[in-house]
Amino acid sequence: MKKILLCTLLFCSPAMAAQTTWYAGSSYKGxxxxxxxxxxxxxxxxxxxxxxxxxxxxNALSVDSCQSLVLRIGKISYYKNSAGASWDARSPELAQCNQVAR
Known part of the structure; x- marks a missing residue:
């Protein structure tokens, strides 16, 4: 019983939130x-x-977060994450994101 409780506490803790990776297509270096x-x-x-x-x-893509990046690095060619969400050149969300580029 102690082993089950310990495993539950270690592996089901909200402190161990899943990590998601986001990617943006860009020629920016840095x-x-x-x-x-x-x-x-x-x-x-x-x-x-x-x-x-x-x-x-x-696991979601956010136009606001995308725009925060685009303001710093310029237009991007795609925006996606490791959870499977994706915006490409045909996505209205990516077009909206890129509108803030300088």
């Missing part, structure tokens, strides 16, 4: 810190082909 909708500042790492960041902030 590291940028941006704020995310209803959350903290996050660090995106960009290698000239893709920018990525990970964290426990759910």
């Amino acid at each position: 590291t940028v810190t941006v704020s995310i909708e209803n959350g903290p500042n996050v660090v995106w790492k960009c290698n000239g082909k893709v920018c990525s960041m990970s964290g426990p902030w759910g």
Whole structure:
């Protein structure tokens, strides 16, 4: 019984939120810190082909969070995450995100 309780406490704890990774297609190189909708500042790492960041902030794509990134790095060619959500060049959400690019 103690083993079951210990396993439940260790593996089902809300403190162990699932990590999701977000990706944005961009030719930008470098590291940028941006704020995310209803959350903290996050660090995106960009290698000239893709920018990525990970964290426990759910599985959805947010236009607001996308725009925060685009304001710093310019237009992106896609926006997706490891949970399977994806915006591509035909997505109205990606077009809305890219509208804030300078």
